[in-house]
Amino acid sequence: MEPNRLLRSCFKIPGEFPSASEKVAVKAGEPARILEIRVDSTNADRRFCSRAKTAGDFKTASKDKDSKRMTPITLGYSPCPNDTCIFYGLVHDKIEGAPPFREILEDIETLNRMALENRLDTTKISFHALAHLRDRYCLLHSGGALGRGCGPLVVARQPLGPADLENRKIAIPGKLTTAALLLRLFNPALDGLVVLPFHQIMEAARKGDVDAGLIIHESRFTYPDYGLRKVIDLGEWWENTTGHPIPLGGILTRRDLGRTLIKRIDRALKASVEYAHANPQSIRAYIRRHAQEMDEQVMQQHIDLYVNAYTLDYGPDGEAAIADLLARAEAAGIIPASDLPLFVDG
DSSP: OOTTOTTHHHHTOOSOOOOOOSOEEOOTTSOSOOEEEEEETTTTEEEEEEEEOSSOOBOOOOOOHHHHHSOOEEEEEOSSHHHHHHHHHHHTTOEETOOOEEEEEOOHHHHHHHHHTTOOSEEEEEHHHHTTTTTTEEEOSSSOEEESSOOOEEEESSOOOGGGGTTOOEEESOTTSHHHHHHHHHOTTOOOEEEOOGGGHHHHHHHTSSSEEEEOTTHHHHGGGGTOEEEEEHHHHHHHHHSSOEEEEEEEEEGGGOHHHHHHHHHHHHHHHHHHHHOHHHHHHHHHHHHTTOOHHHHHHHHHHHSSHHHHOOHHHHHHHHHHHHHHHHHTTSSOOOOSOSSTTO
């Protein structure tokens, strides 16, 4: 793989991106680097235009005095490659003007629960869990997992069709995962759901401990290795039903941190995503360390699929997808209603 291939395909930026090993400046009141986003209406493929809109190019800088005095903000994210990729810059002191963070790495369902218990200031979250947290947390514009062709799958050892799932024992990766929400929206009659850690679901399906499994993350690339068959792609079902990309997870921060600090965190997160794109080889060892036994090719596929233009900013189409998911879940009585805006600037 060529040195700058990492993230190249998922961001779809033509040509070379500037090399930068120094910090990314995030000045108060302005993003470090604003990239114009254009939408190709023929295929809804959002691409970056690499023309910088402000003077905040990559440059060496030290943290400001206020950042040094601040109590670190607890930042929760998963050890999955897409998360370690985009958060590297924040937790390795690469973003000037960013507040200090203390990283907490857990699986997504654990992060969902920790947020419900008010144990995290800022965190990766399932959009399903977000719906239960809107009174205390707001959504940031950057860092989300949203796209096309990246939704959860239901798989089984035996050849089953979607209609065969009723009265079956189905393993899910957590009650508050977006995958579980999509399954309930797809068929509210499914009631044989059992919770397992996501990395145990395929083995349970292979052994016949469950009739089917709802899989997420890199499992969509490896389930054939377990002798499993696809029953339904819930992301594909969502896209065909709504026309929207599938919203899986986003980054939340506590509303009581205040508008000024929340916007500062959001700017820093966007700069960290840009840092990851500009420095693919610098971040790779960190990604590799947390990916544990994951195959190198699978790790790359994971990043290519879940880190994309929506990760920098949802944009109008991404925000519409999130709003539609929450509205459908509210209408189905799965989540509580809320009249609070998702974003502090909403």
